Amino acid sequence: MSRTGLRLAADGWLDHLRVERGRSEHTLRAYRRDVGRYLDFLAARGITSAEQVREGHVSEFLAHLRTGDADHPPLAATSAARAVVAVRGLHTFLALEGETPDDPAREVSPPTPPRRLPSALSVDEVHRLLQAASVGDTPAALRDRALLEVLYGCGARVGEAVALDLDDLELGRAEDGTGGVVRLFGKGRKERIVPMGRYARASLDAWLVRGRPELVRTGRGTPAVFVNARGGRLSRQSAWTAIKTAAERSGLASTVSPHTLRHSFATHLLDGGADVRVVQELLGHASVTTTQIYTHVSTQRLREVYAQAHPRARSAARQEG
Template sequence: MNIFLKEYLNVLRLEKNLSVNTISSYRNDINSLINFLDSLKINDPSLVDNKLLNSFFINLQELGLSNTSAARYYSSIKGFFSYLFSNKYIKANPVEKVMPPKLSKNLPSVLSLGEIDSILLKPDVENKLGLRDRGILEVLYACGLRVSELIGLKISDLFFDEEIIRVLGKGSKERLVPIGSSAIKWTKEYLTKSRPLLAKKAKSENVVFLNNRGSKLSRMGVWKIVDQYVKEAGIQKEVHPHTFRHSFATHLLEGGADLRAVQEMLGHADISTTQIYTHIDRDYIKQVHKQFHPRG
């Protein structure tokens, strides 16, 4: 597949005279599909059908990628297969049987990098709760955690020297997730300066993020923290803790990260409707996170 992609990109550059940025965007989008197909042991474009392509787009949707971005993926992939078909590399164009993503008004809300930064800068880190809140926001965005995963984090789940954390996800499935240097810095500050002031032996139970009474934070507690700083940042769109998870996935994918690596970071075990699951090397996932996450 990579040979065909290289040929196609050369045509775009030499014959279509497209810009470097546009060609890079095409490359990232089509590479995401190729990585998806590789995970299913498919490397012959003639074996790709509309069911596989639909499965790929369903995965993009589940990862929180906006329909606008999915539409761009569709356009890139359509152009690629149209090229293969017109040059008789394949007998039929599978994209013709795939409906393009609909641009709906009810898109999952995704924060821009500027909005993320403005929210992260709002907590007063000189205050014990403000420092805790900075750590919470940093970890939500750095690791793409569900709220239940965040509030369940234990100190024994933090492996900062290895730049990973252990997360207990849905169905009590454990996974290891990379954590960037910024989130490590602020979580360490919180653990050193704030948590000792909040902790109470009988209640704290080794939990990382505590409420003002020394107990584990509730889901609603995290919701209120996010809502407070979103309002303080003057952001008008609807934002909740899961928005950070959507933004995490979207920013990684739009930066060119491997779909399967993002899938594993989020704890989505099934990458296709056939439920084929391939384990990715932990070092590779860390490399993808460091390379493509804006705060990696």
């Protein structure tokens, strides 16, 4: 198969993706660009047929994408991964069509994008956010404050919070200051019981006594803890809108995402000395490996403790004093 034949084969693969697989024009343009660069790369190395391509050529192309050249800047892991996926798709197609005896790209894995550390607010920033969620004494204000207090106080996902029913709450006694527990259902309907602090409990009390009855009165009745203006269960989108509104009021809009309060819950527990496996149970993670990403978020706290405790980390002035 000649170089022209390689390009014809690539066109055939793209036609297959469009007609047989229904890929979008946007995806096809990206694949055409990536495969075109790959074929130029092969041609510059004297590769004129698909049968000449070896695994080393595909691996070299991946490295070339990551380092760049005079005409192309280095690609990020996500962009390089997309290009490798395109190349693998082309070679798989050629092998299945009988154009090549094997697939030289089969063992070349796309680069793994770096895992982004979850963002977490400081304790003061969480306080600002929660204060911003309770502007006024309307049912909606009481609900939004209770919602955010549960998200932060229990480390709940937004979907878990809006799925709460009244039977999932076991509130502690107000007179002794206990918060009680909440039953959350995570991924795969996996159930977990999470303690609830007194701030979350107080906010829930205010919402359940003074706010929720006003809204449920307009609807047909629902077991949902958090309801909308029509008395029905609050949606995930509406919950996110409440978080976004509070973030904008508090000046934290650029740092708050749907998972921010959950991330902050985990980070602050670890900063306070909680065992990572306890945090794993509270978050409902199936593996402690997932929870351990939060230990990286707390690196600043480790630095602070080290600076205060280690004799060789202290300043000269402090050592002399």
